[in-house]
Amino acid sequence: MHVPGLIPLLIVLILAFILFGKPGRLSATMEDLGKGIRGFRKGLSEGETPPPATPAPPPQQVPDQRTDPGAQ
Numbered sequence: 001m002h003v004p005g006l007i008p009l010l011i012v013l014i015l016a017f018i019l020f021g022k023p024g025r026l027s028a029t030m031e032d033l034g035k036g037i038r039g040f041r042k043g044l045s046e047g048e049t050p051p052p053a054t055p056a057p058p059p060q061q062v063p064d065q066r067t068d069p070g071a072q
Contacts, residue, residue: 004012019026 018029
């Protein structure tokens with residue numbers, strides 16, 4: 001007979017604890033999961049905004065402030 005490994009056994013125990021732990025825990029977990037998925041979809045749809053039609057003008061150049069034209 002094959003004995004299950006440690007990882008599958010831990011997964012089953014965690015799922016059993018979520019299902020049979022406290023009443024309402026599973027529904028609260030699923031509600032949080034649904035809110036997370038909705039937020040993720042909303043973030044994806046908001047992130048696709050087109051760039052502005054006219055780009056901003058480049059910044060003005062600072063004029064040379066040196067008094068001696070030969071000095072560097």
